[in-house]
Amino acid sequence: EVQLVESGGGLVQPGGSLRLSCAASGFTFSSYWMSWVRQVPGKGLEWVANIKKDGSEKYYVDSVKGRFTISRDNAKNSLYLQMNSLRAEDTAVYYCARDTGAFEIWGQGTMVTVSS
Amino acid sequence: EIVLTQSPGTLSLSPGERATLSCRASQSVSSSYLAWYQQKPGQAPRLLIYGASSRATGIPDRFSGSGSGTDFTLTISRLEPEDFAVYYCQQYGSSKTFGQGTKVEIK
Numbered sequence: 001e002v003q004l005v006e007s008g009g010g011l012v013q014p015g016g017s018l019r020l021s022c023a024a025s026g027f028t029f030s031s032y033w034m035s036w037v038r039q040v041p042g043k044g045l046e047w048v049a050n051i052k053k054d055g056s057e058k059y060y061v062d063s064v065k066g067r068f069t070i071s072r073d074n075a076k077n078s079l080y081l082q083m084n085s086l087r088a089e090d091t092a093v094y095y096c097a098r099d100t101g102a103f104e105i106w107g108q109g110t111m112v113t114v115s116s
Numbered sequence: 117e118i119v120l121t122q123s124p125g126t127l128s129l130s131p132g133e134r135a136t137l138s139c140r141a142s143q144s145v146s147s148s149y150l151a152w153y154q155q156k157p158g159q160a161p162r163l164l165i166y167g168a169s170s171r172a173t174g175i176p177d178r179f180s181g182s183g184s185g186t187d188f189t190l191t192i193s194r195l196e197p198e199d200f201a202v203y204y205c206q207q208y209g210s211s212k213t214f215g216q217g218t219k220v221e222i223k
Contacts, residue, residue, distance in 0.1 A: 035212075045153075045161065045204055047212040059211070095160055101208040102151035104172065106160035 002026035002105055004096050009110030016086050016114070022079040022096030022107055030054070030074040033099040036081050038092035039109075046092075049081065050099050064090075086114045118143055118207050120215035128223040135192040137218045139205035144185045146209035152181055152190045153204045155217075161204065165190065195220070 008020040020036070035050040049060045049070040058070050069082040079096050091114045097103035119142040129135055139150070148168035153161040163172040165181035168188055178193040192199055200222050205215040 044216050045206070045214040047206075047214070050212075061211075100166075101149055102163055102166040102172075102206065103153075103161070104163055104166075106162070108160055 002098075004098070004105055004107035006094065006096050006107045006110040009094065009112045011113045011115065012086055013116050014087060014114055017082070017084045018086065018112060020081040020083065020094055020096075020110060020112070022081075024077045024079065024098075027098070027105075029072075029077040034070075034072060034079045035097045035099040035103060036070060036079075037095045037097055037103060037106075038090075038112075039095070040092045048094070051079070083112070086112075088114050090114050118145065118210050118213055120205050120207060120213055122203075122205060122215035122218045124218060125216075126219045126221060128221050129195055130223045131195050131197055133195050135190075135195055135199070135220055137190040137192075137203055137205075137220075139183075139188040139190070139215050141186040141188070141207060143210075145188075145207045148184050149207055149209035150181075150183070150188050151206045151208065152179075153206065154199075154201045155204065156201045164203075192220075 003025045005023045012018050036048040039045050051058050051070045067085045071080045093109040095109045096107045098105040121140045123138045150168045152165040155161040169181045180191045182189050202217045202219045204217050
């Protein structure tokens with residue numbers, strides 16, 4: 001079964017850091033671009049970042065450039081999102097997704113809350 | 117940035133009726149790189165349509181997508197009870213952006 005499972009969310013203070021992980025199974029992880037997409041509860045979806053199959057190219061939405069870093073470990077079938085200098089407006093459910101342009105497969109999401 | 121505007125915000129229909137959802141882009145979406153997703157409460161989005169008109173794996177044929185350039189449509193030919201949800205369009209021709217969503221609710 002093709003599956004993505006996120007972890008690492010939680011409560012963090014403004015200015016703090018958090019690292020999200022996404023474990024992939026059921027497909028050849030190294031053959032796909034991967035993305036992070038977030039959603040403020042009750043609101044719409046926002047693409048955050050993506051990374052090429054081999055990790056050689058990375059792209060970000062403007063609002064997280066310089067603060068978030070996407071990475072992957074193909075040997076571990078894992079995707080990561082390092083989030084630094086967190087702000088209240090980063091509060092959201094963060095999903096990892098298999099990226100073929102459209103987002104084919106989604107994880108169940110992990111909640112990140114930035115609050116003092 | 118390509119801005120996607122979905123209409124209507126809410127669609128109130130009965131099971132068995134036809135649903136027509138619109139997605140308009142602020143500039144042309146190259147190569148019809150337009151997708152549609154369905155999201156139910158507490159769940160992750162599910163890909164329905166990619167490339168403006170191709171159904172994703174396992175999606176029933178009552179869902180269809182059409183359009184090109186700046187105007188795209190998702191049609192649900194006959195609403196089933198499980199189709200009441202929020203629907204998002206997304207473009208991936210220039211970076212990636214989503215519309216704000218259309219809620220299809222039971223009338």
